[in-house]
Amino acid sequence: MDIKNNKFYQMWFKxxxxxxxxxxxxxxxxxxxxxxxxxPWGVSGPFANWGAWxxxxxxxxxxxxxxxxxxxxxxxxxxxxxxxxxxxxNLGIIVGALFATLMASQFKxxxxxxxxxxxxxxxxxxxxxxxxxxxxxxxxxxxxxxIASLSVSxxxxxxxxxxxxxxxSKLLVKYFM
Amino acid sequence: xxxxxxxxxxxxxxxxxxxxxxxALKKLTVGDMLIVQIDHSCAMKNVPEWARKEGHNVExxxxxxxxxxxxxxxxx
Numbered sequence: 001m002d003i004k005n006n007k008f009y010q011m012w013f014k015x016x017x018x019x020x021x022x023x024x025x026x027x028x029x030x031x032x033x034x035x036x037x038x039x040p041w042g043v044s045g046p047f048a049n050w051g052a053w054x055x056x057x058x059x060x061x062x063x064x065x066x067x068x069x070x071x072x073x074x075x076x077x078x079x080x081x082x083x084x085x086x087x088x089x090n091l092g093i094i095v096g097a098l099f100a101t102l103m104a105s106q107f108k109x110x111x112x113x114x115x116x117x118x119x120x121x122x123x124x125x126x127x128x129x130x131x132x133x134x135x136x137x138x139x140x141x142x143x144x145x146x147i148a149s150l151s152v153s154x155x156x157x158x159x160x161x162x163x164x165x166x167x168x169s170k171l172l173v174k175y176f177m
Numbered sequence: 178x179x180x181x182x183x184x185x186x187x188x189x190x191x192x193x194x195x196x197x198x199x200x201a202l203k204k205l206t207v208g209d210m211l212i213v214q215i216d217h218s219c220a221m222k223n224v225p226e227w228a229r230k231e232g233h234n235v236e237x238x239x240x241x242x243x244x245x246x247x248x249x250x251x252x253x
Contacts, residue, residue, distance in 0.1 A: 016222060101218075101243070108216055108243030113188040169192070177196060 013103040030148055037085040040149055042141030043093075044132035046086035052077055067133070120176065179208040186215045187244075194220035195227060198249070202233075205251050213247040221245050 003009050033041045052062045056077075062068045068077060081087050101107045112118060132138035135157070137146065143161060146154025184201050186194040194215050202211055213224060224247050225235045234250040 016218070106218060106243040108241075110216055111188045117188070172192070173196060176193065177200070 013100070026144075027148075030145070033085075033089075039085070040141070040145035041089075042086060042137060042145060043090060044129065044138040045141060046084060046090050047129065048133055049076060049084060049087060050081075053081065116176070179210065180205065181210045181212065183212045183214065186213055186217075186220065188216065189220075190217050191219045191223065195223050198224050198228070198247075202228075202249065202251060207251055207253060209251050211249045211251065213249065214244070215247065216244045218243070221247070 004014075030041050033039070048067065052068060055062060062077070063074075068074065076084055098107075128138070132142075135142055137143070137157070139161070142157045143154055146157060148154075182201065182205060184197060186197055189197070194213065194217060198211070198213050201213075205211060215221060215224070221237065225237055228235045228247070228249045231253075233252050236248040238246045238248070240246050
């Protein structure tokens with residue numbers, strides 16, 4: 001029998017899981033994350049550490065940077081990649097996403113359509129990265145984990161995320177369509 | 178005579194395919210067929226979802242690894 005027609009293959013790997021399934025799994029793993037690492041889930045924070053490690057690898061030093069001045073941040077940096085739960089988790093997200101798309105046989109190298117797309121992607125990435133660090137969190141650390149921790153800041157973040165997305169969509173339609 | 182129009186959304190990420198589909202469908206008349214080519218799996222969810230909600234007839238075909246064609250028949 002062809003595996004493509006197998007009921008369980010389609011259910012587990014081919015068809016997208018429902019939003020409810022995703023929500024329940026995210027909630028469960030958020031609890032596991034908080035219980036095992038004593039920190040709620042965050043994604044963009046470890047990327048700042050990756051940046052610091054890359055900078056150190058080429059001879060730079062972030063010892064005097066305000067962002068990395070806390071004892072905790074210094075301990076994470078000197079502990080290295082393998083001892084940072086957030087870094088391992090981000091690696092897991094990338095490997096897991098690759099695994100999922102391979103299992104569904106949907107992997108594809110996508111063509112870059114235009115220079116405009118490249119500029120928009122770089123600009124968007126820089127703004128998101130900068131915003132996430134200056135705001136002490138991204139959709140995950142500040143919004144999802146914030147609200148899950150019953151913090152008002154998560155809801156404030158949600159309000160301005162909505163406003164930003166509205167303005168962003170208008171700009172997208174105006175300059176990108 | 179019903180027309181068949183192809184919309185190339187390869188390499189485009191959300192929400193560009195959806196907005197392009199909305200705009201393309203506005204220009205068609207009832208009975209026409211719009212074929213949206215996509216390679217972004219989120220668009221495979223939100224484009225058909227929107228078109229079905231609007232009441233159009235929708236079919237999805239997986240044409241290659243990570244590539245789909247969404248057939249939308251304009252019904253109103």
